[in-house]
Structures are given as C-alpha cells and as structure tokens.
Amino acid sequence: MLGENHSLRHEFPDHIDTITSLNSCDEHFAKILKQYDSLDKQIRNLELKDSPISDAEIHDLKQQRVEMKDALYHQVMLAEKN
Template sequence: MLGEKHSLLNEFPEFNELIHSLAKHDAHFKKTMQRYDDMDKEIRELELQNSPIEDADMHEKKHQRAVLKDELYDLLKANA
C-alpha cells in the first residue's frame, strides 16, 4: 500500500516498551532507528508523489530500509 507507515512501533508492537527503552538508553539502537525512520519517511513521501524516481532507485531504498529493519529486529530480540 502506498504511503503506509512502517515505523518500528507499527512493525513490532510486541516490542513497544523495549523500543522506547532502547531508544533512550542505547546510542547504537537510537541512531539505527533514526536512520530507519528517515528512510521510511523518504520512501513514503516519494510514494505519495507517485515515485518521481526510477523504479530501481526506489527498490534500492526499500532494500536499505529492510536491512535496517532486520538489524533493529535483531537488536530487539537480543535485548528481549
């Protein structure tokens, strides 16, 4: 779905408290989460503008977001 938010709280509601805690107390998690949020916002804005970039570029951005999401998930699981 175009323009859908993929925030960590939307993606992993079961880790709600842990996400907030790590965002406050773990600098690496916070920095990675900010990069993920920035990437998600950029993708969402591009989608809502009918993707004024090449499909391959959009695919790469979505891939980068997925890599960050995987890293964040691994950090959440390690700290659960």
C-alpha cells in the same frame, strides 16, 4: 500499499517497551532507528507524491529499509533475551 507506515513501533507493537528502552539507553540503536525512521518517511513521501524516481532507485531504498529493520529487530530480540 503505497505510503504505508513501516515505523518500527507500528511493525512490532508487541515490542514497544523494548524499542522505547533501547532508544533511550542505546546510542547505536537510537542512531539506526532515527535513520530508519527518516528513510521510511522519505519512501512514503516519494510514493505519495509520485515523485520522479526509477523503480530501481525506490527498490534500493526499500531494500535499505528492510536491512535496517532486520538489524533493529535483531537488537530488540537480543535485549528481550537478557
């Protein structure tokens, strides 16, 4: 769906405590999460405003978002194992 919220907290509500903890204690995680949130917002805005962007460009942005989400989720899972 266009304009759907893909924030990490929304995508993984069962891991909110870990996400919050990592965001406050892990500088690298916090930096990537901030970039992820910014990219997610950019994609939503482009979709909702029907901005002039090619399908290939929006696909590239969404691919970046997926890769960032995977990396963040991996860090969350590692933190929960420890």
